[in-house]
Amino acid sequence: MIFRTDAFESFPSYSDPSYTAVSTNIRYYKQIPNSVIIDGVDLQHFNPNSQRPKMLSASIDASSVSCDAAFNSQAVIRKTKTEVTMANGSKRKVLEDTNNSANDFVKQAALPRGFQQ
Secondary structure (H helix, E strand, O other): OEEOOOOHHHOOEEEOOOOOOOOOOOOEEEOOOHHHEEEOOOEOOOOOOOOOOOOOOOOOOOOOEOOOOOOOOEEEEEOEEEEEEOOOOOEEEEEOOOOOHHHHEEEEEOOOOOOOO
């Protein structure tokens, strides 16, 4: 997710619920309020039998997206909406952003710094 705030340190921290009470290496994570979130992608771990709830509210991302399997070199990449020619002749890609990950992303082979193929 992308967010903007000057009050990050004041946000509450919560322990990772996957750790038990006897764990010695408990991780803590900040809870970011929806009011400071600019955009987010609800990227879920692949598990066909999972009943895991969405992590982001529908106002930030209406659905979620995941890869088809673990360790398959697959990535989710934002779709290109259009390509604009700039005044200097260079081209700039405008990416899809409907706040619905199922519509905004495609699954393909991982391509660092790449775009939808």
